Amino acid sequence: MSPRRSYDQYCSAARALDAVGDRWTLLIVRELLGGPRRYTDLHADLPGVSTDVLASRLKDMERDGLTTRRRLPPPGAAYVYELTSRGRDLLPVLQALGDWGAAELGERRATDAVRAHWFALPLLRGLEGEGLVEVRLDEGDFHVWLGAEDGAVYGDGPAREEPDVRLSLDTGTCEAVSRGDLTLLDAVREGRVGVVGEGTLAKGLREGSFSPSGV
Known part of the structure; x- marks a missing residue:
């Protein structure tokens, strides 16, 4: 290790x-x-990174106390x-960078890779409170x-337990929210985001009764 x-x-x-x-470090954090992610999963969701660079960054991040590595029990x-x-x-560093970089997004380029979960942090700007939110894109x-003080911030795929609210929106709406051209609450008011749920969070979104930070 260098x-x-x-x-x-x-x-x-x-x-x-x-x-x-260093290049890629903050995207690995994202x-x-x-x-927890396996090396192969990280490589698949970081298109453009070489295997050597990814391995080097992971070693550096473990040395610097940002990550740990552990072995899953059998059968994994x-x-x-x-x-x-x-x-x-x-x-919060990544959220601040995302806020600052929203103006740089523009329209999606033909060469731009995309993963559904990359929209998780931008959508968090339009939400507040506590609870589990499932998003369908x-x-x-x-x-x-929302409101988790430790552990994962988001996860791939549908929630494994009943979420407090389900949101459904098309790609154009999600991109507009990510760029800051449209707030999540305005998208809900305009009927561009479907909201399913009866809890406080779902009602707050439908009624616009909360003022999320960054919106």
Whole structure:
């Protein structure tokens, strides 16, 4: 393992970039916010990264205390990578970067890869409170946990338990919300987002009775 490169500056921003400033590192964090992942799963959901670079970044992140690696019990018997509490503390960093980068999205390019769960963090900007939200998109389904202080922030596929609310929206609406062109509440008001559920969160979305941060 190569020694960690440093800016050698007595500045907290520089120290942070010593740990997470390398290409792909924060995108690996984005993937691991969805819970433990196998190396092959990470590679599949990070199109464009080479196997050597991914392996190197994972080693660096483990050394820097951002991730751990553990072996699943049989019959899985595979290694998975997961965030430490310090790694999970990067969630607001990624959210802030997403807010800042929304203006750079524009229309999706023909060369742009996409995964349904990449919309999880942008959609969290339009939600508040606590609960399990299932989201159905053209690209696939995912679910997010609101208000969770540890553990996964989102997961691929339908929720394994009954969600507090189900949201369904098309690709264009989801992209507009991700770019900041449309708030989630406005999309619900305009009938562009289907809301199923009878709990507080579902009623709040339908009635526009909460004011989520960032919206």
